[in-house]
Amino acid sequence: MTTSRRVLVHPDKQALAGSVAARFITKTVDILDDRGTANIVLTGGSVGIAVLAAINESSARDTIDWSRVSFWWGDERWVPRGHADRNEQQAREALLDHIAIPATNVHPFPASDEGLELDDAATRYADELATHAEDGTELPHFDITFLGVGPDGHIASLFPHRSGIQVADRAVVSVRDSPKPPHERLSLTRPVLNSSERIWLVLAGADKASALGLAMAGASRDEVPVAGIKGRRRTVFFIDKDAAAEVPESLIAPSY
Numbered sequence: 001m002t003t004s005r006r007v008l009v010h011p012d013k014q015a016l017a018g019s020v021a022a023r024f025i026t027k028t029v030d031i032l033d034d035r036g037t038a039n040i041v042l043t044g045g046s047v048g049i050a051v052l053a054a055i056n057e058s059s060a061r062d063t064i065d066w067s068r069v070s071f072w073w074g075d076e077r078w079v080p081r082g083h084a085d086r087n088e089q090q091a092r093e094a095l096l097d098h099i100a101i102p103a104t105n106v107h108p109f110p111a112s113d114e115g116l117e118l119d120d121a122a123t124r125y126a127d128e129l130a131t132h133a134e135d136g137t138e139l140p141h142f143d144i145t146f147l148g149v150g151p152d153g154h155i156a157s158l159f160p161h162r163s164g165i166q167v168a169d170r171a172v173v174s175v176r177d178s179p180k181p182p183h184e185r186l187s188l189t190r191p192v193l194n195s196s197e198r199i200w201l202v203l204a205g206a207d208k209a210s211a212l213g214l215a216m217a218g219a220s221r222d223e224v225p226v227a228g229i230k231g232r233r234r235t236v237f238f239i240d241k242d243a244a245a246e247v248p249e250s251l252i253a254p255s256y
């Protein structure tokens, strides 16, 4: 088993979304052949949602047997169900509302209008993860985890110099001090994200170049949370040329 980190550079955000969508479809078909089911962790953010829209637009979309795929989220904004800021809502509009997936396969975080306190919502999502755990573990077997990366290097809702990025004793954290609005959020913790077989980071734009360059240069996860991310089998950074500006040439895979 390899735990390699790869950086794949694409001409622009649109090319990046199309390429990741095509790769997702073929990889998920392979995972379903091998394992029978697939657990996918979704991200919010501009590129993460563009990838879902590109999957939806692909003529190969329904080569995936969606009834055997389950979706989870890496993080969520603490706003009411159906709110335009919810990562769940954006993912539904981009892809989930258009495919033949049973409602029971979709596992959104609780929403702020469900009568729960933020901490209780974190506990409830951790319980849901545990309910779908593989034998002998406390988590589902995550096959692919998508992560966007903020300009400050945050992943999911784990932000620089905040306590969430250090949490390792729980599956889910409640966040009350997000520097990016909304300030209240829920997030999987770093060890849970890193339990995924594959982590696919998707990011584009010049505003991401500095954080990515720092992460590649060995910055700490406290400074740049994305530096602390590593899938069990593979970690791939799908980026565009602008985001690649500060990544050393030697780390870029010669595929484009």
Ligand SMILES: O=C1O[C@H](COP(=O)(O)O)[C@@H](O)[C@H](O)[C@H]1O
Pocket: 043, 044, 045, 046, 047, 048, 074, 075, 076, 077, 087, 147, 148, 149, 150, 151, 154, 155, 156, 157, 180
């Ligand atoms: O707030 C969030 O932001 C990040 C990155 O978003 P982007 O628009 O800068 O790409 C995203 O990964 C995270 O899931 C989301 O909640």
